[in-house]
Amino acid sequence: KAGVTQTPRYLIKTRGQQVTLSCSPISGHRSVSWYQQTPGQGLQFLFEYFSETQRNKGNFPGRFSGRQFSNSRSEMNVSTLELGDSALYLCASTRDRGQEEKLFFGSGTQLSVL
Amino acid sequence: AQSVTQPDIHITVSEGASLELRCNYSYGATPYLFWYVQSPGQGLQLLLKYFSGDTLVQGIKGFEAEFKRSQSSFNLRKPSVHWSDAAEYFCAVGAGYGGSQGNLIFGKGTKLSVKP
Numbered sequence: 001k002a003g004v005t006q007t008p009r010y011l012i013k014t015r016g017q018q019v020t021l022s023c024s025p026i027s028g029h030r031s032v033s034w035y036q037q038t039p040g041q042g043l044q045f046l047f048e049y050f051s052e053t054q055r056n057k058g059n060f061p062g063r064f065s066g067r068q069f070s071n072s073r074s075e076m077n078v079s080t081l082e083l084g085d086s087a088l089y090l091c092a093s094t095r096d097r098g099q100e101e102k103l104f105f106g107s108g109t110q111l112s113v114l
Numbered sequence: 115a116q117s118v119t120q121p122d123i124h125i126t127v128s129e130g131a132s133l134e135l136r137c138n139y140s141y142g143a144t145p146y147l148f149w150y151v152q153s154p155g156q157g158l159q160l161l162l163k164y165f166s167g168d169t170l171v172q173g174i175k176g177f178e179a180e181f182k183r184s185q186s187s188f189n190l191r192k193p194s195v196h197w198s199d200a201a202e203y204f205c206a207v208g209a210g211y212g213g214s215q216g217n218l219i220f221g222k223g224t225k226l227s228v229k230p
Contacts, residue, residue: 004157031216032216033216033217035220042220042221042222042223043158043204043206043218043220043223044220045217045218045219048216048217050216055216056216056217058217090157090158092157092158092216094216102160102163103160103216103218105150105157105158105159106157107155107156107157108156108157
């Protein structure tokens with residue numbers, strides 16, 4: 001069974017550009033969450049999607065957005081990139097939304113903003 | 115506000131020695147607590163979790179953790195560390211609305227180095 005797949009693995013952008021990151025959850029998983037990991041702030045929750053609907057949102061500016069498709073694949077978009085957006089972006093999936101569910105993480109997309 | 119504190123940024127232990135990683139949390143209700151491990155350039159892997167019941171929980175790779183409500187702690191332990199345990203360890207509390215585990219609050223992590 002394939003794990004959570006994130007593409008691309010590495011990405012280099014310049015300030016002001018926008019970027020789209022992709023996440024394919026484990027087959028059968030319907031919930032996808034996104035996290036930003038930086039050395040200074042650590043792991044911070046971005047948003048969670050379940051059945052194409054955003055269920056939770058972290059404390060990030062509106063430049064960060066996401067969506068989930070009917071096949072549970074998810075994308076997140078960051079517009080007007082800033083240097084501080086350089087981070088490892090991790091996607092995680094669970095089969096369902098309950099607290100008993102186990103969260104599976106992908107290896108992440110390393111975004112560098114120059 | 116919910117928060118997780120891992121007081122130790124970096125710990126070095128000798129192979130075969132015991133290990134304890136500290137975690138303190140702040141959460142209004144009964145917490146859902148987790149320990150994750152991250153190897154360099156990789157995502158996070160769940161080691162163990164506490165939802166309710168027995169306060170001593172067993173996880174994968176020989177790890178265990180004890181929930182102490184009076185101390186707001188959830189420390190991770192391993193009796194004998196192996197070189198392959200070198201990684202970064204994250205404690206987390208579930209903050210999900212409506213019971214979702216998708217929204218976790220993480221500590222800043224403890225990097226574990228293992229001396230041969």
